[in-house]
Amino acid sequence: MQPAAEARQRIARLSAHLNPTNSQMEVNTMLERVDCRAKGGSPGFKVAILGAAGGIGQPLAMLMKMNPLVSVLHLYDVVNCPGVTADISHMDTGAVVRGFLGQQELEAALTGMELIIIPAGVPRKPGMTRDDLFNINAGIVKTLCEGIAKCCPNAIVNLISNPVNSTVPIAAEVFKRAGTYDPKKLLGVTMLDVVRANTFVAEVLGLDPREVDVPVVGGHAGATILPLLSQVKPPCSFTPDETEYLTKRIQDGGTEVVQAKAGAGSATLSMAYAAVKYADACLRGLRGDAGVVECAFVASQVTELPFFATKVRLGRTGAEEVYQLGPLNEYERVGLEKAKKELATSIQKGISFIKK
Ligand SMILES: NC(=O)C1=CN([C@@H]2O[C@H](COP(=O)(O)OP(=O)(O)OC[C@H]3O[C@@H](n4cnc5c(N)ncnc54)[C@H](O)[C@@H]3O)[C@@H](O)[C@H]2O)C=CC1
Numbered sequence: 001m002q003p004a005a006e007a008r009q010r011i012a013r014l015s016a017h018l019n020p021t022n023s024q025m026e027v028n029t030m031l032e033r034v035d036c037r038a039k040g041g042s043p044g045f046k047v048a049i050l051g052a053a054g055g056i057g058q059p060l061a062m063l064m065k066m067n068p069l070v071s072v073l074h075l076y077d078v079v080n081c082p083g084v085t086a087d088i089s090h091m092d093t094g095a096v097v098r099g100f101l102g103q104q105e106l107e108a109a110l111t112g113m114e115l116i117i118i119p120a121g122v123p124r125k126p127g128m129t130r131d132d133l134f135n136i137n138a139g140i141v142k143t144l145c146e147g148i149a150k151c152c153p154n155a156i157v158n159l160i161s162n163p164v165n166s167t168v169p170i171a172a173e174v175f176k177r178a179g180t181y182d183p184k185k186l187l188g189v190t191m192l193d194v195v196r197a198n199t200f201v202a203e204v205l206g207l208d209p210r211e212v213d214v215p216v217v218g219g220h221a222g223a224t225i226l227p228l229l230s231q232v233k234p235p236c237s238f239t240p241d242e243t244e245y246l247t248k249r250i251q252d253g254g255t256e257v258v259q260a261k262a263g264a265g266s267a268t269l270s271m272a273y274a275a276v277k278y279a280d281a282c283l284r285g286l287r288g289d290a291g292v293v294e295c296a297f298v299a300s301q302v303t304e305l306p307f308f309a310t311k312v313r314l315g316r317t318g319a320e321e322v323y324q325l326g327p328l329n330e331y332e333r334v335g336l337e338k339a340k341k342e343l344a345t346s347i348q349k350g351i352s353f354i355k356k
């Protein structure tokens, strides 16, 4: 018997042992993986990038094509997607790449996907805040999330488009309206704040950034970005000047890049790196790896706000555990109050955009 046919039979026999509430979905996913492998694709997950031809999207697509956990990679954009897809598809890695161009191909891009990464939308120019992007990006995120609710309601969503503090509440409202909202599956990507914090703290400590772990909580804009320098691993201490310098530099990291690019956009390469680091953690969680913990902006009961970024444990169903803040020092307690005030407004703005 052909290996694929045999694998199909084995999965059919296994289905009797699966959790009855999930069984059909799990069997279908397994069967799709077998078919993909039979066609020459690698075993792994199906991932779509929406906004794949952009500054973040292109290097993100390249890095996801290199990720051994990805079997199928769908690239969607409203412009330039065929070129990016042809280019990426020549890489001799396992993932099968397909391109989708324009709204009429959105449903095909999304159907069957298990992880959706969204870097679609306009970036900042010098002098702008992330909130200045709201008017354009809110509508883009709404449309894309309506497609997700319809075509792949069980997928994990990694939302990158700014302002994240408002786009995540927008996505939640769209999914609620569609009756598909699962708070564990909607993750605002704040990984770049952690990546920057690890880098800048390592510089001050004279360490390799790969050895440093800085929790960054709150949200993803200015004062809402709150690095918890009292909880850095390996344990260390900072002078008040160092704390002030590091906190400001981490909070203003995005603006530092926007100014250096002088009108040509915002962080793309470090963001693609951070997005892949985060997506890889999500896929390891989906695979069932234990102890996968990263920060993200999620539905939360850690504070009185409905969304907040903290460390979360990623598992087979998404953000399975949202961790508490842990002990804060006085500097961080003051920062937290400031962050919460700004966050409350941004979250409400996102919710009102859908409820209006
Ligand atoms: N969460 C984070 O840490 C970060 C978020 N960002 C945000 O990511 C977003 C993208 O940034 P860049 O890639 O630099 O911008 P970009 O302008 O280079 O690329 C955006 C892409 O989105 C596409 N797009 C626009 N409307 C779309 C739609 N309706 N459907 C699908 N694709 C659509 C565009 O055609 C373009 O290819 C911005 O909102 C930016 O502020 C950027 C850096 C860090």
Ligand SMILES: O=C([O-])CC(=O)C(=O)O
Residues within 6 Å of the ligand: 123, 124, 130, 162, 192, 253, 254, 255, 257, 258, 266, 267
């Ligand atoms: O600053 C921006 O506009 C892009 C962004 O979110 C970041 O680099 O953190």
